[in-house]
Amino acid sequence: MELTISNLSKTYTNGRPLLGGPTESVQALKGVSLRIPRGMFGLLGPNGAGKSTLMRILATLQEPDSGNARLGELDVINQKEEVRKTLGYLPQEFGVYPKASAEELLDYFAIMKGIISRKARREVVESLLRQTNLWEVRRQKLGGYSGGMRQRFGVAVALLGNPRLLIVDEPTAGLDPAERVRFLNLLSELGENSVVILSTHIVEDVSELCTNMAIINKGEILLEAQPLRAVEALKGKIWRKLIQKQSLPQLEQEHQLISTKLLSGRTLVHVYSPEDPGQGFEAVAPDLEDVYFSTMGGFYGSGQRKQEQVL
Numbered sequence: 001m002e003l004t005i006s007n008l009s010k011t012y013t014n015g016r017p018l019l020g021g022p023t024e025s026v027q028a029l030k031g032v033s034l035r036i037p038r039g040m041f042g043l044l045g046p047n048g049a050g051k052s053t054l055m056r057i058l059a060t061l062q063e064p065d066s067g068n069a070r071l072g073e074l075d076v077i078n079q080k081e082e083v084r085k086t087l088g089y090l091p092q093e094f095g096v097y098p099k100a101s102a103e104e105l106l107d108y109f110a111i112m113k114g115i116i117s118r119k120a121r122r123e124v125v126e127s128l129l130r131q132t133n134l135w136e137v138r139r140q141k142l143g144g145y146s147g148g149m150r151q152r153f154g155v156a157v158a159l160l161g162n163p164r165l166l167i168v169d170e171p172t173a174g175l176d177p178a179e180r181v182r183f184l185n186l187l188s189e190l191g192e193n194s195v196v197i198l199s200t201h202i203v204e205d206v207s208e209l210c211t212n213m214a215i216i217n218k219g220e221i222l223l224e225a226q227p228l229r230a231v232e233a234l235k236g237k238i239w240r241k242l243i244q245k246q247s248l249p250q251l252e253q254e255h256q257l258i259s260t261k262l263l264s265g266r267t268l269v270h271v272y273s274p275e276d277p278g279q280g281f282e283a284v285a286p287d288l289e290d291v292y293f294s295t296m297g298g299f300y301g302s303g304q305r306k307q308e309q310v311l
Contacts, residue, residue: 001072001164003036003195008067028053030219040191042206042213043199050219051199055169059089088158088166098143113160128156148179166196207288215295223295227288234286241281242266258293272299
């Protein structure tokens with residue numbers, strides 16, 4: 001099972017024209033193409049990069065202006081009802097009925113999913129609540145759930161019908177560290193049998209979970225790679241130095257600066273350079289955050305999209 005995305009484009013028109021001028025528009029996706037195999041796939045990008053637009057199109061909630069996507073033999077754009085039968089979707093924000101219990105509401109969603117038999121429904125509901133570690137609080141009202149518990153309930157709903165494609169959009173935003181770890185462990189288990197797309201701006205989520213990834217910005221795919229191989233390609237090219245904050249403007253002019261971080265009252269900078277930049281810089285082992293910022297800065301792969309073999 002594989003999800004293949006080919007040349008998807010989407011443009012939004014923003015409001016009315018000003019003073020008789022042309023109507024403003026934003027191109028959210030610009031010919032996006034990706035090949036996503038079974039397992040965890042991370043889609044990294046800043047807010048407004050086009051991640052949610054792409055996720056809504058793949059979840060059959062929006063039409064692209066052009067392009068296509070296929071899930072195995074299914075045409076995602078033109079066979080929406082068939083795709084929905086094998087799709088699980090956890091959007092960035094979703095509502096729950098606060099006065100309903102997890103058990104009651106999941107049972108209701110199971111009916112909507114077509115699980116009519118009461119016995120089968122009871123078995124599915126129990127299995128999913130146990131899988132998402134919510135069985136002990138199944139009769140508690142959803143209004144009293146923590147953010148992480150609500151996210152896990154959302155996963156339980158998304159898993160109804162054993163989907164072959166699971167889409168989760170910014171799932172760990174706002175979770176405390178313990179809830180985040182529990183949630184990511186759950187997603188990792190799900191990726192063993194399905195195509196799971198994790199859309200996020202949190203680099204750490206992708207580095208811990210995903211065997212394949214892409215970086216998107218301004219509607220374009222800048223990098224498609226395996227995280228470990230992308231990090232390996234930066235070895236010997238990332239350098240760091242502690243500087244005074246007032247030195248930052250000059251350093252930005254002299255070097256390809258990719259990130260800054262405050263450390264003990266000083267500024268720790270990372271720069272991209274294929275050769276030793278001198279001036280007190282020291283080599284540092286790169287990580288996926290360096291890949292992300294190098295790509296966003298246009299330095300990784302000489303500013304061109306770099307696609308690695310994903311096998």
